[in-house]
Amino acid sequence: MCGCDWPPDAPPRPRLPAQPDHAGLPVAANALPASALADLRAAIGADHVLTGDALAGRDADGWQVDRRGRYLGRAAAVLRPASTAEVAAVLRIAHAHRLPVVPQGGNTGLVGGSTPDGSGRELVLSLRRIDRIRAVDAANLTLTLEAGCILQTAQDIAAEQGLLLPLSLAAEGSCTIGGNLASNAGGVQVLRHGNARALCLGLxxxxxxxxxxxxxxxLRKDNTGYDxxxxxxxxxGTLGVITAAVLRLxxxxxSTATALARCASAEAAIALLQAALAxxxxxxxxxxxxxxASIALVGKHLPQAVPADLPGDLDASQAWTVxxxxxxxxxxxRAQATLEVVLAAAIDDGIVDTAWVAQSLSQSAAFWRLRESIPLAQARDGLNIKHDIALPTSRIPAFISQADAAVQALVPGARHIDxxxxxxxxLHYNVMAPEGVAPADFLARWEGPINTRIFDLLGSHGGTISAEHGxxxxKxxxxxxxxxxVALALMRRLKQALDPLxxxxxxxxxxx
Amino acid sequence: MCGCDWPPDAPPRPRLPAQPDHAGLPVAANALPASALADLRAAIGADHVLTGDALAGRDADGWQVDRRGRYLGRAAAVLRPASTAEVAAVLRIAHAHRLPVVPQGGNTGLVGGSTPDGSGRELVLSLRRIDRIRAVDAANLTLTLEAGCILQTAQDIAAEQGLLLPLSLAAEGSCTIGGNLASNAGGVQVLRHGNARALCLGLxxxxxxxxxxxxxxxLRKDNTGYDxxxxxxxxxGTLGVITAAVLRLxxxxxSTATALARCASAEAAIALLQAALAxxxxxxxxxxxxxxASIALVGKHLPQAVPADLPGDLDASQAWTVxxxxxxxxxxxRAQATLEVVLAAAIDDGIVDTAWVAQSLSQSAAFWRLRESIPLAQARDGLNIKHDIALPTSRIPAFISQADAAVQALVPGARHIDxxxxxxxxLHYNVMAPEGVAPADFLARWEGPINTRIFDLLGSHGGTISAEHGxxxxKxxxxxxxxxxVALALMRRLKQALDPLxxxxxxxxxxx
Structure with missing residues (x-):
C-alpha cells in the first residue's frame, strides 16, 4: 500500500455500527471449543486470549475492523502472544483443533487480508506484542526486528544510526514490519530502493x-536452496506467520531536490521518465x-495545497504534472544540479513545457503536499472507482488513452482522476461520477462494468490488477x-504443501 | 558463479578420458524405453534426440561433462527442443515414463547441477536452441529473451539500445540466461545491481x-499472489524448466573510475567499505x-599482471588491497571525483595507508587485471581448497582471523589466498599447501577437516556455505x-508439491 488510498485526515479508528456489547458482528456462542480455549490460555496467558466481553471492551484496538472501516468482522478470539515461541504454541493448538487463524499487524491493509470474517470462527493472531529490536548491525547495514514493530519505529532506529530504511508509506505510524512484508508493501521510495521484498534479507x-x-x-548472497x-x-499470511526479519538499510x-514539470501528454511524461533515469x-x-483533473480537484477542495506560483492552465485537458x-x-x-540538468535538457528536447525546481525545503514540501492532497480532495468530492494497477511504463500512455475512451463510451462525462x-x-486510475450524478448511484451502476473494461485492457497491455495493495x-x-x-494451479499446490489443513x-x- | 574459479586461459573443453565410442562414461544398453524414444523423436524430430553413436560423435558440445571437467556423466539421450512447446512435449513424455531430466544451458556451473550423472538413465534437456530475443522494450528498460541465449549476446543487445544488462561473470561468453537464472548467478556487479534474481521481472x-x-x-510492482x-x-532446475525471462536493464x-587502496587490516577494509558506501x-x-599472499602469488606466476607502480611491501602479512x-x-x-573524495577522507581517518586512482582506461584495466589474475596464479601454483562463502560484512574480519588460526592449528604453514x-x-577463502608439500597430498589429507572447521565457523558467524555457486x-x-x-523440510515439501514424481x-x- 502507499499513501494513495489512505485518507490523511481520517480519524485513526472508523466509527463502528452501534452494538451494545461487542466491537464486531454478532456471533453464535461457543465458536471456540472449550478445550482449545483452555490450551490457548495455558500457552500465552488468559489475559492475552480475548473473547466475549473482554474483546468487546477492547474495541479501541480495532482487531475486528480494518482501519478504513470497510471490513467488519467477528473473531472467535483475539490472541496476543508475546514471543515467537508463543506464536508457535498458538499455531500448534490451532493446527490440532483445525481452527482458522488470521495473522494481524496494524490491520492497515486495503484488501481485507488481516480482518476476521463475520463467521465468528476465526482466531485473530495479533503480532503487536512481538516488537523487540533484536539487532542493529550498522557495519552490515542491517536491522533485525520482530514482526510487531511499527514501521516508523524501525525508520527511527535506522536514522539514529545515520542510516535509511527506505520503506515509506502513509500508514507508517501504525502499520507493522510483519504486515509490510506479508503484503510486500510499496510506497513512495520503490523507484530507487524497491518494494518491501527488496529490503528484506532474512525471515x-x-x-x-x-x-x-x-x-x-x-547476507547479500546466499544460494543455498529454494528461496x-x-x-x-x-x-x-496464508502460508505461515512472519515473526521477525532482517532488513537492509x-x-x-x-542532499535531495524536488521539482515539478509540466508535460503536454502522457507520452511526454514517459519520455521524461526515461531521460531522468538516464x-x-x-x-x-x-x-x-x-x-x-487531479490538480483541479485539489484546487477545488484544498486550494491552499496548490503552490501559488503554478501557472493557471492546470486544467488544460492534455497537461500532466510530474x-x-x-x-x-x-x-x-548535487541533487538539485542533477534535476536542473535533466529538466533543462528535457525543455530543449520539447518533452517538458515548464519546470520548477524547489529552491527551499518549504517549496519542496509544498510540491509534495500537492501530490499528497489528491486522495483527500477525492474523498471530499465523494466516492469513486479506484484502481491500484501497474503496467510496463512503455504501455502507460496507450493504456490511458484506451481506458479513457472505454470509460467515456460507457459513461459520457465520467471524470478521470489519474x-x-x-x-x-x-497508476491510481480512478473514475468519478460525471458532474451532477450522485457518486453512490454511479458506483452501484458502473463499478462492475468499468472494472471489467479496465481489467480487460490491463490484460492486453501486460498489466496487473494489483500493483501494491495485494x-x-x-481481489x-x-x-x-x-x-x-497454470500460475493459479501452482499457487494452490504451494498452499496445499505448506498449509495442508x-x-x-x-x-x-x-x-x- | 563469478570469475573467481573460472580459469581464464583454460581450453574451452576439458580433455576426456580416452574412450573409443562415446563422450561420457560407459552405459548399459537400453536405458531409454523404445516407446519413450519414439515419442521423443516424434515430438522434437529425430535429429534432435541424440543417443549412442550420434551422441558420441558430438563430444565437442560437452553435454556430458561440465566445462571444468570435474563432472563426467553419461546421458540416456540429449534432447534439443527448439521451442517452449517442444520443451513441454518433452516433459510430458518424461513425466509419462518417469524419466529423470537434467536441464542444461551452457553447462558452465561449478557444482555439478547441469551435468548428467553416470547412470546412463538421465535425459539431458539442452535449452541452447531456444535462444530467440522475444522483445526489446527500451522505454520500459526490459529485454525479453529465451533461456538458451548466451549472456554476452544479451549484454550486447542491451548495449545496442544504450542500456546496460548488469550481469557480468567470467563465463559470460558461453553461459546462458536460463542457467544464470536457475542458479541465481552473481558476478562482479552485484554490489550495485544485485544477483540475477534482482534483474528478472518475469519468467x-x-x-x-x-x-x-x-x-x-x-512489471516493477505486481502483488498478485505467491512469488x-x-x-x-x-x-x-529441480522444480521446472525456465524457458524465457524478462530482464530489467x-x-x-x-563515467566509471577505478582505484586501488591499501589497508593495514581486514577491519580497516570493512571500515573503507562503509565509508565508500556512505x-x-x-x-x-x-x-x-x-x-x-594473493598479490604475491600473481607476482610469482604472472609478474606482468602486477601494476609497476605499486609499492614493494605487498607481501606484508597484514596488508589488504582493495x-x-x-x-x-x-x-x-564525477565517478573519479567521488573516489578521490572518499579515499582522501579515508586516508585522513587512518583507514587507508595509500591509494591510487586510475588516471586512464589502461590503468583501470591494469587494476582489474591484477584482481582477475589471482585464480590463474592459483591454478599455476597447484590445487587448493576453495570456499565460495558469504558473511555479514561486519563479521568478515573476525571470521578470517578465527579461520586462519583454525587452519594453522591443523596445518602449520598452510597458505591463505583470500x-x-x-x-x-x-569471500573466496582458499587454502594452499605449505611450501614444499605436494598439493594433491595436502588436499587428500586436509580438505575434509579444513572444510569442517570453516563451515562450523561460518555457522557461528551467520554465514553461508554457498554464496553464489549454488x-x-x-554441496x-x-x-x-x-x-x-525446518527450512530443509519446507524445501522437501515444495519439491514434492511441484515435482511429485x-x-x-x-x-x-x-x-x-
Missing amino acids: EVVTPAGEVWDGLRG LRDLYIGSE HPQPR GSGGALAAFEVMNA LLESADASDPD FGHWGDGN IGRL RDELARRHDP GIMNPGRVLPM | EVVTPAGEVWDGLRG LRDLYIGSE HPQPR GSGGALAAFEVMNA LLESADASDPD FGHWGDGN IGRL RDELARRHDP GIMNPGRVLPM
Missing part, C-alpha cells in the same frame, strides 16, 4: 504446524504523475478469473 | 508435467579485496547436514 517464520524456521540471515524468504513475502542521502542513474528517487525527486549520497548540492507512481509503472479478499475472485491458470488466513488470496 | 516456466506458466511480465518467479530462480553509466551512495560499483570502482550516470568526471567480493560479503551435487550433503532443519534434476540441491 523468521512459524509454520501452520507450529515449527519455527530460523532464516534470519543478513523460502520470497515465498513468504507477499503471501498475505541504506546510507542517508546528503540522466540521474540511481539518484532518481521519485517520479509521480498527476493529471490536470513531481521528480533526486537524492545524492555524497554532495550537498495519478500515481509512474516511475514504478504504478489480493486479500477484495481474490478477480484473480481466480483472470490470472494465468488450510488454517492460515483461509479465503484470502486463493478461494477456500 | 516462462515449463512444469515437470509439461504445463507452461506464462509469467513473462515486465513463483523467485521460487524458480535459484532452484537449479539499467542506463549505461556515463560517500558514494548507489555509485559504488565494485569493492573487491585481495590479501597480500579495488574500488565507482560509476556515474550523469557526469563524465580475495573476493567483500562489498557483497562474498548447491548442485557438490548437497553438506546442505542437508548444516541447513536449518521427482523427475526434475534428481539428486541436485536435495537428496533423492
Whole structure:
C-alpha cells in the first residue's frame, strides 16, 4: 500500500455500527471449543486470549475492523502472544483443533487480508506484542526486528544510526514490519530502493504446524536452496506467520531536490521518465504523475495545497504534472544540479513545457503536499472507482488513452482522476461520477462494468490488477478469473504443501 | 558463479578420458524405453534426440561433462527442443515414463547441477536452441529473451539500445540466461545491481508435467499472489524448466573510475567499505579485496599482471588491497571525483595507508587485471581448497582471523589466498599447501577437516556455505547436514508439491 488510498485526515479508528456489547458482528456462542480455549490460555496467558466481553471492551484496538472501516468482522478470539515461541504454541493448538487463524499487524491493509470474517470462527493472531529490536548491525547495514514493530519505529532506529530504511508509506505510524512484508508493501521510495521484498534479507517464520524456521540471515548472497524468504513475502499470511526479519538499510542521502514539470501528454511524461533515469542513474528517487483533473480537484477542495506560483492552465485537458525527486549520497548540492540538468535538457528536447525546481525545503514540501492532497480532495468530492494497477511504463500512455475512451463510451462525462507512481509503472486510475450524478448511484451502476473494461485492457497491455495493495479478499475472485491458470494451479499446490489443513488466513488470496 | 574459479586461459573443453565410442562414461544398453524414444523423436524430430553413436560423435558440445571437467556423466539421450512447446512435449513424455531430466544451458556451473550423472538413465534437456530475443522494450528498460541465449549476446543487445544488462561473470561468453537464472548467478556487479534474481521481472516456466506458466511480465510492482518467479530462480532446475525471462536493464553509466587502496587490516577494509558506501551512495560499483599472499602469488606466476607502480611491501602479512570502482550516470568526471573524495577522507581517518586512482582506461584495466589474475596464479601454483562463502560484512574480519588460526592449528604453514567480493560479503577463502608439500597430498589429507572447521565457523558467524555457486551435487550433503532443519523440510515439501514424481534434476540441491 502507499499513501494513495489512505485518507490523511481520517480519524485513526472508523466509527463502528452501534452494538451494545461487542466491537464486531454478532456471533453464535461457543465458536471456540472449550478445550482449545483452555490450551490457548495455558500457552500465552488468559489475559492475552480475548473473547466475549473482554474483546468487546477492547474495541479501541480495532482487531475486528480494518482501519478504513470497510471490513467488519467477528473473531472467535483475539490472541496476543508475546514471543515467537508463543506464536508457535498458538499455531500448534490451532493446527490440532483445525481452527482458522488470521495473522494481524496494524490491520492497515486495503484488501481485507488481516480482518476476521463475520463467521465468528476465526482466531485473530495479533503480532503487536512481538516488537523487540533484536539487532542493529550498522557495519552490515542491517536491522533485525520482530514482526510487531511499527514501521516508523524501525525508520527511527535506522536514522539514529545515520542510516535509511527506505520503506515509506502513509500508514507508517501504525502499520507493522510483519504486515509490510506479508503484503510486500510499496510506497513512495520503490523507484530507487524497491518494494518491501527488496529490503528484506532474512525471515523468521512459524509454520501452520507450529515449527519455527530460523532464516534470519543478513547476507547479500546466499544460494543455498529454494528461496523460502520470497515465498513468504507477499503471501498475505496464508502460508505461515512472519515473526521477525532482517532488513537492509541504506546510507542517508546528503542532499535531495524536488521539482515539478509540466508535460503536454502522457507520452511526454514517459519520455521524461526515461531521460531522468538516464540522466540521474540511481539518484532518481521519485517520479509521480498527476493529471490536470487531479490538480483541479485539489484546487477545488484544498486550494491552499496548490503552490501559488503554478501557472493557471492546470486544467488544460492534455497537461500532466510530474513531481521528480533526486537524492545524492555524497554532495550537498548535487541533487538539485542533477534535476536542473535533466529538466533543462528535457525543455530543449520539447518533452517538458515548464519546470520548477524547489529552491527551499518549504517549496519542496509544498510540491509534495500537492501530490499528497489528491486522495483527500477525492474523498471530499465523494466516492469513486479506484484502481491500484501497474503496467510496463512503455504501455502507460496507450493504456490511458484506451481506458479513457472505454470509460467515456460507457459513461459520457465520467471524470478521470489519474495519478500515481509512474516511475514504478504504478497508476491510481480512478473514475468519478460525471458532474451532477450522485457518486453512490454511479458506483452501484458502473463499478462492475468499468472494472471489467479496465481489467480487460490491463490484460492486453501486460498489466496487473494489483500493483501494491495485494489480493486479500477484495481481489481474490478477480484473480481466480483472470490470472494465468497454470500460475493459479501452482499457487494452490504451494498452499496445499505448506498449509495442508488450510488454517492460515483461509479465503484470502486463493478461494477456500 | 563469478570469475573467481573460472580459469581464464583454460581450453574451452576439458580433455576426456580416452574412450573409443562415446563422450561420457560407459552405459548399459537400453536405458531409454523404445516407446519413450519414439515419442521423443516424434515430438522434437529425430535429429534432435541424440543417443549412442550420434551422441558420441558430438563430444565437442560437452553435454556430458561440465566445462571444468570435474563432472563426467553419461546421458540416456540429449534432447534439443527448439521451442517452449517442444520443451513441454518433452516433459510430458518424461513425466509419462518417469524419466529423470537434467536441464542444461551452457553447462558452465561449478557444482555439478547441469551435468548428467553416470547412470546412463538421465535425459539431458539442452535449452541452447531456444535462444530467440522475444522483445526489446527500451522505454520500459526490459529485454525479453529465451533461456538458451548466451549472456554476452544479451549484454550486447542491451548495449545496442544504450542500456546496460548488469550481469557480468567470467563465463559470460558461453553461459546462458536460463542457467544464470536457475542458479541465481552473481558476478562482479552485484554490489550495485544485485544477483540475477534482482534483474528478472518475469519468467516462462515449463512444469515437470509439461504445463507452461506464462509469467513473462515486465512489471516493477505486481502483488498478485505467491512469488513463483523467485521460487524458480535459484532452484537449479529441480522444480521446472525456465524457458524465457524478462530482464530489467539499467542506463549505461556515463563515467566509471577505478582505484586501488591499501589497508593495514581486514577491519580497516570493512571500515573503507562503509565509508565508500556512505560517500558514494548507489555509485559504488565494485569493492573487491585481495590479501597480500594473493598479490604475491600473481607476482610469482604472472609478474606482468602486477601494476609497476605499486609499492614493494605487498607481501606484508597484514596488508589488504582493495579495488574500488565507482560509476556515474550523469557526469563524465564525477565517478573519479567521488573516489578521490572518499579515499582522501579515508586516508585522513587512518583507514587507508595509500591509494591510487586510475588516471586512464589502461590503468583501470591494469587494476582489474591484477584482481582477475589471482585464480590463474592459483591454478599455476597447484590445487587448493576453495570456499565460495558469504558473511555479514561486519563479521568478515573476525571470521578470517578465527579461520586462519583454525587452519594453522591443523596445518602449520598452510597458505591463505583470500580475495573476493567483500562489498557483497562474498569471500573466496582458499587454502594452499605449505611450501614444499605436494598439493594433491595436502588436499587428500586436509580438505575434509579444513572444510569442517570453516563451515562450523561460518555457522557461528551467520554465514553461508554457498554464496553464489549454488548447491548442485557438490554441496548437497553438506546442505542437508548444516541447513536449518525446518527450512530443509519446507524445501522437501515444495519439491514434492511441484515435482511429485521427482523427475526434475534428481539428486541436485536435495537428496533423492
